[in-house]
Amino acid sequence: MFPSLKYYYLVLIGIFVSLVYVYFGWKYFEYDSEGEVVVFLNRGVILSNFFNYRGNAIEIRRSRIVGYKIYNFLIYKRLVIEIKSKSKTYTRHSNITFVSPNKINYLRQSLDKLIAKNKS
Template sequence: MRTDNRNIKSTIISIYFLLVVAAILLTTVFKSFRIFEGSSLYVIIGLALAVVAVHFVARYFEYDSDGSKLVITNSGLILTDYLNYREEKVEIDKHNLVGFKIRKLLVYKILIVTIKNSEGKLSKKRFNITLLKRKKLRYVKQSLRKIIKENK
């Protein structure tokens, strides 16, 4: 089974654009009308924190369980065509998959995959699945459960 959240990229780019436009607009409005003297810095800091939050949440997720290997990829959405600095890719044999867990934090979801290496030691890999739709997340869970069931 293959799935990803490719269609969310245009939404994230629009959110970045709106945050930058809002920062420029609010800065000029506060300076020209002298509304809230000295608080324009707080607005800019708030918008900068919003951009940072969107940056950490916005990750591309791809899951592929076709064939004998399980391939899970996480990478950034912005500038990935030019600079692929946030990519995490795991390619494992299906029989090495031991378990998985999905943690749901306030606005952040993580897929934790437990893998057995060639020496028999267990390692955990984490993937950001925040922007994966509920239906696709259900398919990923179903596929992982099926692989683990076949391994037992």
């Protein structure tokens, strides 16, 4: 008459995993390439109006961006930006999991144009 306990636990585990995924993955992403500084902004969607507990802002001068890569894992997307300093090259990353494919294409076009301009 009662469903098996293993199905109950599977449902609870599924709900827990989906909540963890939404909490850690669901971030608002903003890209601004106007002016001399390029800004990549990530902040949490949940409760971000009250306090910014997961904010990540990357501000880079246009001339210092050397390259970028977009990693597309099964349930997670990451943008990695390569930045040139005086002595070395280092990377910064940003979460773009919930950004639409059209906006990712616009981001690629903008970064490709910026990198081509920096190389010439």
